[in-house]
Amino acid sequence: MSEPLLDFRQDDYRRLLERFIALGYDFCDLEGLALGGRRVFCRHDVDLSLAHAMAMAELERRLGVSATYYVLISTEIYNLASAEGREWLKQICSLGHKVGLHFDATKYAPEQAALETAAQHECHILETLSGEPVRTLSFHRPAKALLGLEGTFAGRAHTYEPRFFRDTAYVSDSNGGWHYGHPLEHEAVTQGRPLQLLTHPIWWMHDEPASVVVAMERLRRQAAARQRLAFAATVKSYGQWVAQIDAD
Numbered sequence: 001m002s003e004p005l006l007d008f009r010q011d012d013y014r015r016l017l018e019r020f021i022a023l024g025y026d027f028c029d030l031e032g033l034a035l036g037g038r039r040v041f042c043r044h045d046v047d048l049s050l051a052h053a054m055a056m057a058e059l060e061r062r063l064g065v066s067a068t069y070y071v072l073i074s075t076e077i078y079n080l081a082s083a084e085g086r087e088w089l090k091q092i093c094s095l096g097h098k099v100g101l102h103f104d105a106t107k108y109a110p111e112q113a114a115l116e117t118a119a120q121h122e123c124h125i126l127e128t129l130s131g132e133p134v135r136t137l138s139f140h141r142p143a144k145a146l147l148g149l150e151g152t153f154a155g156r157a158h159t160y161e162p163r164f165f166r167d168t169a170y171v172s173d174s175n176g177g178w179h180y181g182h183p184l185e186h187e188a189v190t191q192g193r194p195l196q197l198l199t200h201p202i203w204w205m206h207d208e209p210a211s212v213v214v215a216m217e218r219l220r221r222q223a224a225a226r227q228r229l230a231f232a233a234t235v236k237s238y239g240q241w242v243a244q245i246d247a248d
């Protein structure tokens with residue numbers, strides 16, 4: 001098996017946004033898609049790294065672009081209630097972006113009523129942490145039943161509603177490639193119609209070609225290093241052992 005590579009670069013993303021700007025596209029939020037015309041909804045699902053998402057948010061800000069960052073509450077990978085997570089939320093909002101809930105339905109019982117209650121709880125947590133209303137949500141690795149689900153979910157618009165997903169052009173960089181075709185070659189864009197553009201910061205925010213495995217291992221080691229410090233800060237004798245090991 002050949003080793004999968006991260007093919008996109010930070011510069012590619014900047015050039016993509018510059019093309020949309022040159023084509024006269026406005027960067028809207030999810031509900032803005034319904035207005036029609038040259039509108040692009042820049043959606044980011046943050047599955048793995050707040051740092052990569054921040055790099056993307058800063059790049060967008062430099063171009064005057066606003067996007068919506070969908071974040072997980074139930075993940076083991078990052079913690080938005082940590083000091084770092086709360087600072088991240090504050091920065092994202094101050095850069096002019098919106099925050100939405102990225103909801104992982106697999107963490108709960110599958111009945112829709114239970115899922116909506118859980119999503120509501122997660123939205124409230126996110127609103128408390130960010131100090132901003134959470135108006136929209138996206139599903140993390142959605143089951144078929146959630147793709148194209150009619151109407152709002154947990155009282156909020158969601159990105160897989162038919163009006164934003166099936167009836168509006170949709171392009172995604174899932175797994176690091178344009179599996180629905182390149183966004184600029186999409187019929188909707190050549191005809192000046194709205195587009196939902198889903199990109200994951202993890203695939204883009206590097207300057208050189210990189211191996212997916214190497215990039216994931218680097219992230220995992222950074223997370224392990226943060227956990228080690230947290231354990232060391234909590235249990236004195238362990239902290240002394242860590243300090244001793246690190247000094248050797």
Ligand SMILES: [Zn+2]
Pocket residue numbers: 045046047102139140141
């Ligand atoms: Zn996801």
